[in-house]
Amino acid sequence: MTQQPGGMGAGAARAAMAGDASAQHGAGLELITEAPERAMVIFAHPDDAEIGAGATVAKWARAGCEITYVQCTTGSSGSNDRSMTTAAIVPIRAAEQKAAADTIGVKSIEVLDHQDGWLDPDRVFLEELVRVIRRHRPDVVFAHDPERYSGFNHRDHRAVGITAKDAIYPYARDHLHFPDQITAEGLETWKVKHLFMWGTDQPDVIVDVTDSLEIKVEALFKHESQIGGLATNTDAATRLRTRAKDAAAGYEFEYAETFRRLTARR
Numbered sequence: 001m002t003q004q005p006g007g008m009g010a011g012a013a014r015a016a017m018a019g020d021a022s023a024q025h026g027a028g029l030e031l032i033t034e035a036p037e038r039a040m041v042i043f044a045h046p047d048d049a050e051i052g053a054g055a056t057v058a059k060w061a062r063a064g065c066e067i068t069y070v071q072c073t074t075g076s077s078g079s080n081d082r083s084m085t086t087a088a089i090v091p092i093r094a095a096e097q098k099a100a101a102d103t104i105g106v107k108s109i110e111v112l113d114h115q116d117g118w119l120d121p122d123r124v125f126l127e128e129l130v131r132v133i134r135r136h137r138p139d140v141v142f143a144h145d146p147e148r149y150s151g152f153n154h155r156d157h158r159a160v161g162i163t164a165k166d167a168i169y170p171y172a173r174d175h176l177h178f179p180d181q182i183t184a185e186g187l188e189t190w191k192v193k194h195l196f197m198w199g200t201d202q203p204d205v206i207v208d209v210t211d212s213l214e215i216k217v218e219a220l221f222k223h224e225s226q227i228g229g230l231a232t233n234t235d236a237a238t239r240l241r242t243r244a245k246d247a248a249a250g251y252e253f254e255y256a257e258t259f260r261r262l263t264a265r266r
């Protein structure tokens with residue numbers, strides 16, 4: 001688990017400032033109730049997708065949304081065990097990510113095979129993200145917020161956020177960017193409608209995940225090499241529930257995930 005999502009405590013703070021009225025009218029974030037036809041989650045390391053958007057994506061998958069995961073690195077540095085090697089951890093994390101994705105209800109996983117800690121927002125990575133967007137044609141893309149100022153933000157997370165944002169606009173949309181994908185690979189341009197970013201300082205949308213939070217907890221615990229194979233009734237699960245409850249403070253539901261949303265102009 002490289003990083004916790006941001007916004008912890010923000011819901012409670014907003015609710016406290018808004019007073020009792022917030023319980024009736026919410027705490028100012030736009031409530032997202034509709035699931036799109038197709039969504040994509042672009043993330044740096046195995047487990048980031050579940051931490052960032054697991055409950056929302058599980059909810060949307062159960063509403064019929066087709067979900068694609070784009071795992072950008074192999075997670076090859078993700079171990080605190082001094083006896084663990086890069087060669088040994090990669091297949092472990094791949095299997096864990098597959099199990100977590102199955103739990104969430106993800107239809108396909110694209111693994112870009114970059115080394116953990118080595119992601120750069122360069123043209124090679126940009127071209128890869130443009131290709132997966134043009135291939136899967138998602139209405140909504142989820143990714144790390146690259147512009148978070150509070151706390152440390154992993155270099156790979158920043159690289160994914162910046163590059164996903166660029167890939168959506170304007171590169172995937174315009175036919176003269178990476179034109180070989182269109183002329184030689186048979187792909188077409190694609191307009192993503194919304195980018196939802198997790199781990200953000202400035203959430204502006206909220207999703208009621210009361211009915212899917214336990215799926216997120218279950219999926220996260222598939223990453224046994226990161227969590228230590230703990231059962232779902234442990235402190236880590238309690239922390240997840242507390243964070244989701246905090247995000248929902250001031251709203252008429254128990255658990256929430258929040259995001260910063262960018263919407264493409266029509």
Ligand SMILES: [Zn+2]
Pocket residue numbers: 001002003044045048154157
């Ligand atoms: Zn990560």
